[in-house]
Amino acid sequence: MADIAQLLADRDALAIADVSADTQRAAEQFLYRQAELLDEKQWDEWLALFTDDGFYWMPAEEDQTEGDGQPNIFWEDQDLMLMRVARNEHPHAHSQAPHNRLCHVVSNVLVESEEPNGDLIVRSRFHCAEYLRYEVRNFTGKYRHYLRKTDDGFKIAVQRVDLVNREGPYEYVLQWWL
Amino acid sequence: MSWTTEQLAGLVEPDRAHRKAYTDPEIFDLEMERIFERTWIYVGHESQVKNPGDYYLAQVGRQPVVMVRDQQDQVHVLFNRCPHRGAQLCSARQGNAGNHFYCSYHAWTFHLDGKLESMPAKHGYDGTNLDFEDPEFHVSRPARTDNYRGFWFASLSEEGVDLKTHLGESAAAFDQLIDRAPGKETEIVGSCFRMIQQSNWKIFLENQLDSSHPGVTHESIGKAAQHLENKIREDGRDVPMELAFLSDFARLGHDGWTKFGTVGYRNGHSSLEGYMGLRPDDPDTNEYVRLMYEAYGEEKAEEILGINIHHMLVYPCMSIQPPLQQLRSIRPLGPDRTLTEIWHFRLKDAPEAIYRRSLAYYYLVNSPSTMVNADDLFNWWKCQHGLESSASEWVSFHRNAGQDIDKDGITHSAPESMSEMPLRHMMHAWREYMTAGAGD
Ligand code: FES
Ligand SMILES: [Fe+2]
Numbered sequence: 001m002a003d004i005a006q007l008l009a010d011r012d013a014l015a016i017a018d019v020s021a022d023t024q025r026a027a028e029q030f031l032y033r034q035a036e037l038l039d040e041k042q043w044d045e046w047l048a049l050f051t052d053d054g055f056y057w058m059p060a061e062e063d064q065t066e067g068d069g070q071p072n073i074f075w076e077d078q079d080l081m082l083m084r085v086a087r088n089e090h091p092h093a094h095s096q097a098p099h100n101r102l103c104h105v106v107s108n109v110l111v112e113s114e115e116p117n118g119d120l121i122v123r124s125r126f127h128c129a130e131y132l133r134y135e136v137r138n139f140t141g142k143y144r145h146y147l148r149k150t151d152d153g154f155k156i157a158v159q160r161v162d163l164v165n166r167e168g169p170y171e172y173v174l175q176w177w178l
Numbered sequence: 179m180s181w182t183t184e185q186l187a188g189l190v191e192p193d194r195a196h197r198k199a200y201t202d203p204e205i206f207d208l209e210m211e212r213i214f215e216r217t218w219i220y221v222g223h224e225s226q227v228k229n230p231g232d233y234y235l236a237q238v239g240r241q242p243v244v245m246v247r248d249q250q251d252q253v254h255v256l257f258n259r260c261p262h263r264g265a266q267l268c269s270a271r272q273g274n275a276g277n278h279f280y281c282s283y284h285a286w287t288f289h290l291d292g293k294l295e296s297m298p299a300k301h302g303y304d305g306t307n308l309d310f311e312d313p314e315f316h317v318s319r320p321a322r323t324d325n326y327r328g329f330w331f332a333s334l335s336e337e338g339v340d341l342k343t344h345l346g347e348s349a350a351a352f353d354q355l356i357d358r359a360p361g362k363e364t365e366i367v368g369s370c371f372r373m374i375q376q377s378n379w380k381i382f383l384e385n386q387l388d389s390s391h392p393g394v395t396h397e398s399i400g401k402a403a404q405h406l407e408n409k410i411r412e413d414g415r416d417v418p419m420e421l422a423f424l425s426d427f428a429r430l431g432h433d434g435w436t437k438f439g440t441v442g443y444r445n446g447h448s449s450l451e452g453y454m455g456l457r458p459d460d461p462d463t464n465e466y467v468r469l470m471y472e473a474y475g476e477e478k479a480e481e482i483l484g485i486n487i488h489h490m491l492v493y494p495c496m497s498i499q500p501p502l503q504q505l506r507s508i509r510p511l512g513p514d515r516t517l518t519e520i521w522h523f524r525l526k527d528a529p530e531a532i533y534r535r536s537l538a539y540y541y542l543v544n545s546p547s548t549m550v551n552a553d554d555l556f557n558w559w560k561c562q563h564g565l566e567s568s569a570s571e572w573v574s575f576h577r578n579a580g581q582d583i584d585k586d587g588i589t590h591s592a593p594e595s596m597s598e599m600p601l602r603h604m605m606h607a608w609r610e611y612m613t614a615g616a617g618d
Contacts, residue, residue, distance in 0.1 A: 058547070060368060069533075071368040071522060071540060074547050079406055083424075087402035087549045094395065095556035167271070169372040169517060170546045172555060 004146050004158045005057065009065035011121060015112045019120075027122045028109045030147065030154050035104035035126070038177060043085045051148055051155040052078060056177055058161040067158075073166065074177065081177075088175055095175065100132040102176060106143070118149030119157075128178050137171065139178050140164050181208060183613045190609040193579035193602065194572040197565040200378040206513040213611045215239035215334040217445075218344045219495050220507045221255050223521070224328040225365045231274040231290065237509045237517075238320060238332045244268050245330055248290035249277060255323040255332045256292045261315050272369070279317065292317035326352055328364075347588070348447035351490035354500030357482045360469040361526025364503070367537070370519040371546055377558035379494070379510040380604070382518070385554055386489060386497045387450045387600035389435040390577065392427055395557055399549045400427030419460060420538035424550065433596070438488070440600045442582075442589035446493030446607025448600040451486045452501065462531035469527065491600070493607055502539045514562050520544045575601045 019027075037046045050056070057067040058074035067075040076084065088096050105127045112121040122145045130137045141163040147154040161178060181204060189196040189205075199205055219238045222245045226234045233246040235258060242258040244267065258266045265283040268275065278295055279288040286297040294315045297303075308315055320332040324341040329352050331341055342349065356364045375382055385391060393400075403424035407417045439451045457463065470479040490498045497506040503523040510516050522540040524533050543550045565573070578597035583590040591597035 060371070069530075069537065071371075071537065071545070073545060075541065079410065082409070083399075083402045083406040084549065086405050087399045090398035090401055092401075093398035093549075093553065095552045096398075167369075167372070168546065169374045171374045171376070173373060173545075173552050174547045175549065175552055 005055075005067050005160070006065055008121065008144050008146060008158060008160050011112060013123075017111045017113045019111045019114050023114060023120070024109075024111060026154065027111050027120055027147070031106045031109055031122065031124055031143070031145070034156075035106045039102045039104055043089075047078060047081055047085075049156050050078060050081070050159075051150070051157050054078070054156045055158050056081065056156075056161070057158055058163065058166075058178070060166065062162070062166070073163070073174070074161070076177075084176075098133070100130055100176065102128055102130050102178075104128045104178075112144075120147040120149070120154070121145070122147060126178070130176075132172070141166075141178070181205065186612045187609055190605045191572075193576045194574055195605045196571055197568075197573060198571075199605070199608070200380060200562065200565050200573070201513055203513055206510070208612060210239045210510070212614070213494050213608070214510065215241070217335075217338065217494070217611065218322075218324075218331040218333045218341050220492070221245050221323075221330040221332050222507075223364075223366050223505075223523075224253055224325065224330065226272070227253060229274065231276050232272075233268055233275050234272045235268060235270075236507075238334060241320075241334065242266060243320065243332060246275065246279075246290050252291065253325070253330060254291050254319065255330055256317045256319045259317070260286060261294070261317060262286050262297075267317065288317050292319060327356055344445055345492065346445060346447065347443040348445075348449075348490055348492045350485060350487060351449075351492065351498040351500050354482070354485055354487060355498070355503060355505070355523055358470075358500065358503075358528075359525035360466075360473040360528055362473065363526040364523045365526065367522045367524050367540075370521045371544060372517060372519050373546060373551075373555075374511070375516040375518060375555055375558055376514060377516060377555075377562040378513055379508050379516045380608070381558045381561050382508060382516055383491055383494070383497070383604060384601045385558065386491055387440050387448055388598070389438050389440070389450065390433075390596040390598075391554075391557075393430050393432040393435060395553045396424075396427035396550055397432075398553065399424050400429070402549070404428045418538075419458065420535055420542065423539055423542055427550075435596050436594045439593070440591040440597060442600060442603030444587055446604055446611070448491050448493070448603055449487050450489040450600075452488045457483060462529055462535070465529050466532050469529070473527070491604070493604060494611075499539075503536045504540060504544060506544070575605070 034049055055067060056074055056076045058072060059067065060071045060073050064070060087093055106124055108125040110123045112123050114120055124143045126143055127140045141161060144160040146157040148157045189199045221236045221243060222234050227245055227247040230247055230249045230251060233244050236243050236245060243255055244258040245253060245255050247253050258268055260267055260281040262284060265281055267279045267281055275290065278290060287295040289295050294310050320334050321336045322333040324331055326341055326345060326349060403421050407421050407425055410417050440448060442448045470483060487500055495508050503525060505521045507519045508516060522536060542548065575598040578592045578595045581592035582599045589599060589603055591599040
């Protein structure tokens with residue numbers, strides 16, 4: 001996936017592709033659904049959003065062009081995501097009792113590019129409130145999705161999440177993806 | 179109330195400590211005065227300021243400092259404060275100051291060693307007491323600054339032992355961070371992860387060498403990692419070694435941690451002997467050992483690799499895991515708030531796989547998305563709140579109390595125990611620091 005991470009880094013961050021209303025709508029629906037699955041903790045469906053070799057990536061630095069081999073806030077493939085679900089749902093995950101609640105708003109959905117094979121690069125902005133231990137924390141940032149067109153609909157090859165408050169300090173740590 | 183020396187001393191008994199030591203704001207201020215603004219406090223590693231003009235901010239006790247490399251390649255630690263009216267000279271956490279510090283308030287400029295260079299409309303100071311040679315008008319520096327093999331420290335007190343004496347046996351952790359590199363150098367990777375603990379700084383230190391907690395606290399991630407290992411095996415794939423960092427928590431269980439001894443050194447430092455990842459037997463480690471033999475010769479290489487430290491606490495401000503090249507500095511913000519900065523180092527000329535292994539540890543255990551420290555943080559927060567209760571005035575350190583083994587000023591935990599010796603040891607050092615020169 002290093003190539004796709006690099007691709008996201010190299011692309012013009014202001015690009016907008018001239019796509020059909022259907023494509024635009026499909027991209028938006030995909031992102032809204034992803035946010036719903038996360039907020040509603042539907043983990044099987046969440047994992048199925050990613051390709052088998054897909055990555056959820058939150059870089060530690062603004063100018064990072066690679067996730068592999070670098071310090072990251074998140075760099076998780078299917079295996080690590082599965083482990084995160086198993087751990088957070090474990091009855092002895094002390095810090096997850098009481099369970100948190102997440103609430104996402106995703107907006108400003110722009111298709112940056114549409115590849116000849118139908119793959120999309122989609123840019124959007126999000127805000128997420130997390131209710132944890134009876135307090136609210138706020139996270140906000142930019143998503144860039146590389147969506148691979150498959151027979152099964154779009155799948156995430158790489159989702160890059162750039163938090164505006166990435167350098168922290170983190171009051172408490174992040175236990176779920178944002 | 180203001181605390182007398184006697185009262186402070188009374189907060190620590192051989193096998194317990196008073197809850198006020200963790201919760202009282204006045205005690206916190208006294209800790210800053212008598213520990214953090216007196217003894218040697220870690221500032222940063224020289225590789226954080228690689229090039230002339232590079233600077234990096236840190237904090238010594240309650241005071242802001244900046245580590246900077248000047249044009250002559252000398253590293254300085256200065257107070258981050260303009261001698262004119264007090265503005266901080268650098269506001270980004272890190273950056274490059276160029277040839278001089280430029281104060282954004284009235285444009286005074288300073289050489290990177292702190293000397294006053296110039297200011298606009300200089301003639302306004304003609305006939306005044308402002309003197310360019312007077313250190314009063316330079317960016318001032320802590321009473322003492324020094325480094326141990328590139329790791330920089332500051333002490334805000336003129337008095338006290340020198341850095342090397344202060345570090346004593348704990349210097350082995352820094353030696354390990356460098357000597358374990360076949361290229362004999364170590365370098366910071368990227369920037370640090372900064373996390374706030376909503377708990378007292380001592381609770382953090384106590385946790386780091388508390389071998390009776392991991393099997394309990396980290397059970398959920400241990401089980402989840404085992405679950406993943408099994409799945410990977412069933413799929414017929416190779417299980418990545420680094421998952422053992424996590425599944426060990428489940429494998430060792432609640433009471434399997436007795437094989438890891440702890441040692442207490444002078445000045446409050448202490449260590450946990452090796453487990454995880456010290457010297458596994460796999461092709462990457464073997465290749466690394468070969469490179470170490472090549473660089474140092476077999477005997478010396480074995481001596482370096484044989485040092486049995488998984489975790490070293492450099493009292494009062496650092497937690498270092500040399501076999502995995504992790505270093506954490508501790509910056510107390512209040513009795514119930516502590517900032518930690520976590521760094522990861524790369525061993526020069528070590529195989530990429532060795533770097534990847536420690537990077538995996540950095541990610542899985544120490545990153546802002548860790549599922550390991552998450553449960554620690556929550557326990558510390560719970561302790562902090564629990565200690566607000568006066569149900570009992572005491573925190574218990576009774577596990578294997580009375581069985582510590584003292585030898586030449588060094589204390590060893592009872593064999594085959596999960597002794598709370600390091601906790602007793604640190605609180606006894608705390609009492610020494612807090613009562614030394616106090617009350618006069
Ligand atoms: S405060 Fe720095 S120049 Fe005035
Ligand atoms: Fe722990």
